[in-house]
Amino acid sequence: MTKTLLIDAGNSRVKWCWYERGRFAPLKSCEYVLDELRAALGTELTHDKPRYVVLSSVVVEDKERLVDDVLDEYGLDERLWLRSIDPRATDVQTDYVDPTSLGVDRYLALIAAYAHEKSALVAIGAGTATTIDALSDQGRHMGGVIMPGRRLMGHCIAHGITRLPRANGVALVKPTPFRTDTKSGLCDGAAYAWIGGVSSVLEDIESRMGRRLPIYVSGGDAEYLCRHLDRDVISDPLLIMKGLLAYAEIH
Structure with missing residues (x-):
């Protein structure tokens, strides 16, 4: 596949990377803020245009629309949005009662891991x-x-008990009981x-x-x-x- 822009519309952030000639560029990301997305991804698209744009999404239409708006500004009309996976099109099958309800990000991770591990x-x-x-x-x-x-674990605790501060949980240090x-x-x-x-x-x-x-x-x-x-x-x-x-x- 020629130069391809891969985009993952996750719950909290948009992530993307470029793929060309067997190599993946480093992963980048930003929040769902149009100006930030324009400044980050848009800047890259000013200097480089992909042949293909492939996107996965687990988010609502409003967040997808932000990504579409930036791609539209750079004339990238041909794009493939994946919101679910057809098990018939992959080696990885699922016991899920409704395969379309399995998050596309989970399915894609399994496809990649199994391709390597077998x-x-x-x-x-x-x-x-x-x-x-x-x-x-x-x-x-x-x-x-x-x-x-x-992070959500800390927020759940704080939300359920009054007068507790919001827990951001961002430190990478080892937790301690003291x-x-x-x-x-x-x-x-x-x-x-x-x-x-x-x-x-x-x-x-x-x-x-x-x-x-x-x-x-x-x-x-x-x-x-x-x-x-x-x-x-x-x-x-x-x-x-x-x-x-x-x-x-x-x-």
């Missing part, structure tokens, strides 16, 4: 929400779970809950599968999770983009 694995999306999906040796998605992400102020205690409590929840799900999956599995991690909080999970994992910030490219090439 055996059973777990894919974790550490974003606004945390998703954990299990794949069999035959490339069948057996299901998964969704839990609050690290915090001496409420906000830090809330952030670290959320981190413990999040890491513990992910670890518990991984243990359950591997117990049922009967062996240790490769763990692929992507998303904005991947770095934090990889630091604090007590095991080796494969961190790949481009996992969804690789799946997006692979699926687009089929079409």
Whole structure:
């Protein structure tokens, strides 16, 4: 495939990267603010035009429209939006009752991870929400779970209890049980809950599968999770983009 712009419209941020001649450029992102998107992505499009634009989306139309507006300004009319995956068009099948309800980002991550591994694995999306999906040796998605992400975990606690400060949870330091102020205690409590929840799900999956599995991690909080999970994992910030490219090439 010739020069391609890959865009992932996630819950909190727009992410993109360029692909050309077998190489992915570094991942970039910004919030859903038109001026910011124009300044970031628009600046790149001023100097370089892709042959193809392929996009995945888990967001509402208003956020998609912001991305479309910027692409329209640079005359990029030919684009492919993916909001769900057709299992008939990929090696990765799913046990989901309604395959179209499986988040496209989760499906793309599984496609990319399985293309590399060709055996059973777990894919974790550490974003606004945390998703954990299990794949069999035959490339069948057996299901998964969704839990609050690290920041959202702290916000949920603060929202449910009066007079607690909002927990941003942005520090990358290791959590400690000896915090001496409420906000830090809330952030670290959320981190413990999040890491513990992910670890518990991984243990359950591997117990049922009967062996240790490769763990692929992507998303904005991947770095934090990889630091604090007590095991080796494969961190790949481009996992969804690789799946997006692979699926687009089929079409």
